[in-house]
Amino acid sequence: MTSVLRWEGVATAQAPIVHVDGDAGNLALFRRHKVTPPDGEAVQVPVITGNHLRGRWRRVGERLTRSALAYDGMLTAAAAAILDNGGTMSHTGREPVSGAELRALRGLWPLLSVFGCAAGPGTVEGCLTVGMVYPVVAETEFITGIPSREPADGILQMDTLTHARAGSGHDWPATTTETGREGKPMIFDVEALAPGTRLHVWCQLEQPTAVEHAFFAEVLGEWRAWSGFLGSRTGAGNGRVSVEWLRRPPPPEAGWREAVAGRRDEALAALERLC
Numbered sequence: 001m002t003s004v005l006r007w008e009g010v011a012t013a014q015a016p017i018v019h020v021d022g023d024a025g026n027l028a029l030f031r032r033h034k035v036t037p038p039d040g041e042a043v044q045v046p047v048i049t050g051n052h053l054r055g056r057w058r059r060v061g062e063r064l065t066r067s068a069l070a071y072d073g074m075l076t077a078a079a080a081a082i083l084d085n086g087g088t089m090s091h092t093g094r095e096p097v098s099g100a101e102l103r104a105l106r107g108l109w110p111l112l113s114v115f116g117c118a119a120g121p122g123t124v125e126g127c128l129t130v131g132m133v134y135p136v137v138a139e140t141e142f143i144t145g146i147p148s149r150e151p152a153d154g155i156l157q158m159d160t161l162t163h164a165r166a167g168s169g170h171d172w173p174a175t176t177t178e179t180g181r182e183g184k185p186m187i188f189d190v191e192a193l194a195p196g197t198r199l200h201v202w203c204q205l206e207q208p209t210a211v212e213h214a215f216f217a218e219v220l221g222e223w224r225a226w227s228g229f230l231g232s233r234t235g236a237g238n239g240r241v242s243v244e245w246l247r248r249p250p251p252p253e254a255g256w257r258e259a260v261a262g263r264r265d266e267a268l269a270a271l272e273r274l275c
Contacts, residue, residue: 004204006204008247010136010246011201017238018238020232027191028189046155046191047132048133053230058084061115062111088118105274106212127206128205129204156191156192157192157193159189211259214254
């Protein structure tokens with residue numbers, strides 16, 4: 001197996017993309033990073049974190065795993081959290097996962113061997129690396145390698161939204177008003193990437209097994225075909241993207257479902273040992 005498998009492509013926004021990082025009054029601000037082009041001054045550009053994209057892919061992977069192992073209704077809350085969001089570090093009083101247990105776990109749960117998880121007092125490192133998602137604009141050409149004349153300050157738009165209560169801070173500002181406290185619609189503005197904005201996406205698997213390659217390739221295929229969303233407020237129609245891969249490895253040589261089929265009880269027992 002190749003030591004590194006890399007995917008690189010462009011996601012194009014088909015709807016406004018919201019990725020909030022703080023607020024100013026009733027304005028929810030898009031996350032930004034400072035970049036310094038080699039021949040220019042430092043500028044702030046909108047960015048979507050690799051951790052956000054990794055989380056979206058993980059949830060796609062969990063759905064695929066659930067369909068393969070049919071474990072609905074069979075998980076403890078702690079086990080479900082490990083699969084869905086990676087779990088949390090905890091002081092359980094037991095020893096970290098041994099090398100033998102880790103090897104067995106990787107064979108039973110490609111979801112965990114690709115994305116990793118917290119395992120009681122320790123962690124299981126996944127083989128997946130996900131890059132920051134930068135817009136394809138003139139100021140980021142030195143990062144993305146994709147030529148563009150689009151200025152970074154031209155890709156954000158302002159969306160005016162309403163909600164009946166003050167929000168949690170992810171989709172709207174936490175600022176409250178008399179109107180909000182009375183439960184009447186509260187008006188606020190959200191910065192969003194405009195439809196048509198192109199975004200550079202990349203990720204790689206380091207020293208993957210054939211099973212890990214096959215599993216992650218299906219995750220990306222599912223995300224591209226049906227679950228291609230970025231940012232928040234997707235339930236309200238935001239965040240849909242189309243994806244074109246500019247670079248990707250050859251198709252996997254075998255499937256992953258065959259490797260886990262018929263081993264559900266063994267897989268669930270190994271998962272519970274992590275909790």
